[in-house]
Amino acid sequence: MAKQLDYHTIREIFDRFQASEPEPKGELHHVNAFTLVVAVALSAQATDAGVNKATAKLFEIADTPEKMVALGLEGITEHIRTIGLYRNKAKNVLKLSEILVANYGGEVPNSRAALQSLPGVGRKTANVVLNMWWHYPAQAVDTHIFRVGNRTGICPGKDVVAVERAIEDNIPVDYQHHAHHWMILHGRYICVARKPKCGACHIRDLCPFEEKTL
Incomplete structure (x- = not known):
């Protein structure tokens, strides 16, 4: 050091x-705050290029929490199976989508504590979203x-x-x-x-x- x-x-x-x-610029592809949260959560122990390849079709059909919930666990799993730890990550994506719909009106919260309360979202993921989407330092x-x-x-x-x-x-x-x-x-x-x-x-x-x- x-x-x-x-x-x-x-x-x-x-x-x-x-x-x-x-x-x-960050290298993870996204179209809104929700897809950014999902992409960053999926990037743990995976490359950005690998995540981008897996989410290209996923985000075409599920770019909101409501659509992700409708896709269901099997649908999410099928799209991200090329990413490491994909089974657990699919469960987290579904659960965080359900929480966003139930507790936040389908919107991604812009506080670190609220973001970190979502499954699969740690401090690093929360900080990426705060920085890239809301331009908070x-x-x-x-x-x-x-x-x-x-x-x-x-x-x-x-x-x-x-x-x-x-x-x-x-x-x-x-x-x-x-x-x-x-x-x-x-x-x-x-x-x-x-x-x-x-x-x-x-x-x-x-x-x-x-x-x-x-």
Whole structure:
């Protein structure tokens, strides 16, 4: 774990992230808040590409909680069987859809606590939805952000909650909205787990990672 970087270095890092990708986007396909919740919930222990492939036809016929309930467990299961843990995830999608219909008038709530009360929706999923749909500067810490935050010293922490707090405390406010997207993309394509592509990294000179590769 690297030491926490100073404010000016962090600002320079995010200046460069912004210059490279002014409007970073999440890679999960969705058409509304409901399909975003479902897609993020399905992405646990699965790739975004795999989820997008599975949900392409699902969201064509079930893009609201009411339609998802009508599709039923077997219908949901059939569409997502290519995704890991699909049986349990299908049950969660059906149950969360039923709860949205019964308790929220078919609308997705925009509070973290309400989102986390839904089956299959944890803090990370709730933060993704808050950030991507309602543009709230919530920070969804996944394995990529955890790795990048600790290697670079942008937001070091022993667990995801500590990293989330470090992002909120240390990244300039004007970069908070897109911070987790920039870090996810950096971790997914440059600062990869086994052999980081340091030679292609545009923040290499600012990064204290001791095991830099050529």
